[in-house]
Amino acid sequence: MFYRDITPSTIEQPLQTDISEVNIMEELNVSQWLLFKKPEEDGPLVRGGHADALVVHATNAVKNDFMYQEAFLTTYRTFISPLELIQKLCMRHQRFQNSGDLNRQRAGRESFSLLVRVVSDLTLTDLDNEVLQILMEFVYQLLCAGDLTMAKALRVKLLERYQAKMVHNTSINALLPSQNIYTRQATLLDYKTELIAEQMTMLDSELFMKIEIPEVLIWVKEQNEERSPNLTEFTEHFNKMSYWARSRILEQNEAKERERYVLKFIKIMKSLRKMNNFNSYLALLSALDSAPIRRLEWQKYITEGLKEYCALIDSSSSFRAYRQALADTNPPCIPYIGLVLQDLTFVHIGNNDYISDNIINFSKRWQQFNIVENMKRFKKGCYNFKKHDHIIAFFNNFDEFLCEEAMWQISESIKPRGSKKTT
Amino acid sequence: MSYAYLFKYIIIGDTGVGKSCLLLQFTDKRFQPVHDLTIGVEFGARLVSIETKPIKLQIWDTAGQEAFRSITRSYYRGAAGALLVYDITRRDTFNHLTTWLEDARQHSNSNMVIMLIGNKSDLEAKREVKKEEGEAFAREHGLVFMETSAKTSDNVEEAFINTAKEIYEKIQEGVFDINNEANGIKIGPQHSTGNSSIPGGNNRSNGNGCC
Numbered sequence: 358m359f360y361r362d363i364t365p366s367t368i369e370q371p372l373q374t375d376i377s378e379v380n381i382m383e384e385l386n387v388s389q390w391l392l393f394k395k396p397e398e399d400g401p402l403v404r405g406g407h408a409d410a411l412v413v414h415a416t417n418a419v420k421n422d423f424m425y426q427e428a429f430l431t432t433y434r435t436f437i438s439p440l441e442l443i444q445k446l447c448m449r450h451q452r453f454q455n456s457g458d459l460n461r462q463r464a465g466r467e468s469f470s471l472l473v474r475v476v477s478d479l480t481l482t483d484l485d486n487e488v489l490q491i492l493m494e495f496v497y498q499l500l501c502a503g504d505l506t507m508a509k510a511l512r513v514k515l516l517e518r519y520q521a522k523m524v525h526n527t528s529i530n531a532l533l534p535s536q537n538i539y540t541r542q543a544t545l546l547d548y549k550t551e552l553i554a555e556q557m558t559m560l561d562s563e564l565f566m567k568i569e570i571p572e573v574l575i576w577v578k579e580q581n582e583e584r585s586p587n588l589t590e591f592t593e594h595f596n597k598m599s600y601w602a603r604s605r606i607l608e609q610n611e612a613k614e615r616e617r618y619v620l621k622f623i624k625i626m627k628s629l630r631k632m633n634n635f636n637s638y639l640a641l642l643s644a645l646d647s648a649p650i651r652r653l654e655w656q657k658y659i660t661e662g663l664k665e666y667c668a669l670i671d672s673s674s675s676f677r678a679y680r681q682a683l684a685d686t687n688p689p690c691i692p693y694i695g696l697v698l699q700d701l702t703f704v705h706i707g708n709n710d711y712i713s714d715n716i717i718n719f720s721k722r723w724q725q726f727n728i729v730e731n732m733k734r735f736k737k738g739c740y741n742f743k744k745h746d747h748i749i750a751f752f753n754n755f756d757e758f759l760c761e762e763a764m765w766q767i768s769e770s771i772k773p774r775g776s777k778k779t780t
Numbered sequence: 781m782s783y784a785y786l787f788k789y790i791i792i793g794d795t796g797v798g799k800s801c802l803l804l805q806f807t808d809k810r811f812q813p814v815h816d817l818t819i820g821v822e823f824g825a826r827l828v829s830i831e832t833k834p835i836k837l838q839i840w841d842t843a844g845q846e847a848f849r850s851i852t853r854s855y856y857r858g859a860a861g862a863l864l865v866y867d868i869t870r871r872d873t874f875n876h877l878t879t880w881l882e883d884a885r886q887h888s889n890s891n892m893v894i895m896l897i898g899n900k901s902d903l904e905a906k907r908e909v910k911k912e913e914g915e916a917f918a919r920e921h922g923l924v925f926m927e928t929s930a931k932t933s934d935n936v937e938e939a940f941i942n943t944a945k946e947i948y949e950k951i952q953e954g955v956f957d958i959n960n961e962a963n964g965i966k967i968g969p970q971h972s973t974g975n976s977s978i979p980g981g982n983n984r985s986n987g988n989g990c991c
Contacts, residue, residue: 698844703844707800
């Protein structure tokens with residue numbers, strides 16, 4: 358699957374017509390601008406092609422190459438902007454709709470169908486003023502032409518996305534409790550393990566659902582927090598939770614107390630694992646496994662137990678254990694996104710975006726598509742836990758944690774550097 | 781393949797400094813396909829020879845996971861060598877070296893060999909960090925230093941192999957406990973010392989550079 362595999366030998370036929378003379382967006386049959394796999398090769402049919410040809414192919418791929426359209430919709434932003442794509446589809450629809458030729462009329466309708474899909478998949482950052490304006494104008498043109506059903510269909514989708522954006526911009530932070538609750542006296546040990554795990558999972562789930570797949574692909578290319586806002590929020594949440602857990606352990610003065618906290622976190626992890634929440638599981642594991650905590654003296658049953666928990670995220674054979682566990686899991690589940698990002702990074706770096714001038718390497722997009730499918734699969738499941746305001750208030754957005762320097766100082770005051778570890 | 785020792789490496793440094801590109805350049809320029817669907821992209825590995833001994837280098841690359849900074853540090857453990865990479869065209873990646881180094885030192889075993897790499901030496905016109913600055917930093921912190929270009933492959937072999945040489949020397953001096961796998965060193969399975977002449981860089985293809 359992860360071949361870096363496009364070489365000239367995979368090209369079945371040379372690209373024939375000089376594209377500078379034709380507008381591919383106005384053609385019915387674009388196969389001469391596409392690259393297909395050889396008959397003896399496995400895998401998906403389309404391996405590459407001119408961007409416009411890939412667009413046109415996506416408009417009529419529903420019948421015979423359904424997966425292609427899905428892969429196109431997931432990855433097109435890596436070679437054409439939503440704005441350009443929308444403009445091209447509008448143009449193709451307009452060019453063809455009044456044609457006397459039935460095939461052309463059908464192609465026009467297919468362009469429109471794809472346009473509706475594109476609009477309903479627009480992310481919050483995709484939907485800027487320019488895109489909005491172009492789509493509104495297009496709706497208006499449809500109305501003027503008397504295509505009321507189409508105009509309505511498009512307008513409904515557009516409004517849906519627009520409202521989602523408005524809601525997002527004004528939404529209150531879901532991680533905070535709904536009322537003012539005074540929890541100063543409470544400690545982690547006061548709450549039931551199961552309940553804590555449920556509330557952690559609920560918060561994770563909310564953030565996970567907000568992540569839009571294109572953000573993930575963009576992150577791998579650009580690492581731009583503004584263009585991947587929900588992914589950034591999710592990652593930050595992970596890190597904060599890990600530092601929060603470390604702090605709760607290290608701020609205990611007595612060794613016995615620290616041990617009780619570690620045990621509590623281990624129990625929570627066990628519970629998280631049952632809920633298929635790999636994200637919080639790993640955040641807590643990374644806390645217990647962090648150097649300032651790991652270097653302290655722990656009872657043997659704790660260190661032995663931790664080893665078992667670490668086995669899940671053992672990096673050998675490219676995280677085989679974790680990948681297998683994930684494959685065996687049914688939704689609802691919150692996967693560890695770090696590995697998705699790593700796989701995407703390797704695919705991005707190991708494969709060229711283009712096969713040659715203007716010819717997009719679509720094999721690379723298939724690989725990206727296959728990786729993010731694993732995220733999509735889990736976005737379908739949903740947890741049904743009841744919000745527990747006291748616990749959410751106790752978490753306090755995981756904002757209370759010591760800086761790393763302070764954690765090291767505490768760790769070293771408990772056990773000075775250079776003293777031998779006995780376990 | 782038979783090897784005398786296996787050394788585990790880790791590549792660290794800011795996002796975008798070219799960690800995976802270095803790995804890609806050093807291994808066979810492609811990420812190994814793995815046929816089991818549940819398995820992702822395999823980490824890079826390559827056989828080199830140090831003083832005629834075949835040595836397998838297995839390299840962990842955490843590229844892509846940097847944002848999950850609370851977890852990536854646990855990968856330091858169990859590594860015998862680390863390539864600490866910055867980008868000579870981005871001053872901030874050089875400024876972050878102290879943090880990376882401290883992290884690495886705190887989380888790894890104390891004998892880990894760290895090589896400082898100033899990558900993208902092909903982009904001389906955009907250079908923001910002088911070579912002398914890299915050298916000074918390395919001297920101050922007791923690291924080996926080298927400028928590389930993952931694009932032209934300049935010094936890439938040397939970076940990985942020189943690190944291996946240092947580890948090998950430490951083994952000869954008895955500094956490393958080779959029976960403890962936590963040190964990132966493993967003795968080869970049924971290794972025969974007679975089978976020794978593995979060329980250092982024979983499987984390079986001519987793909988175009990990735991960065």
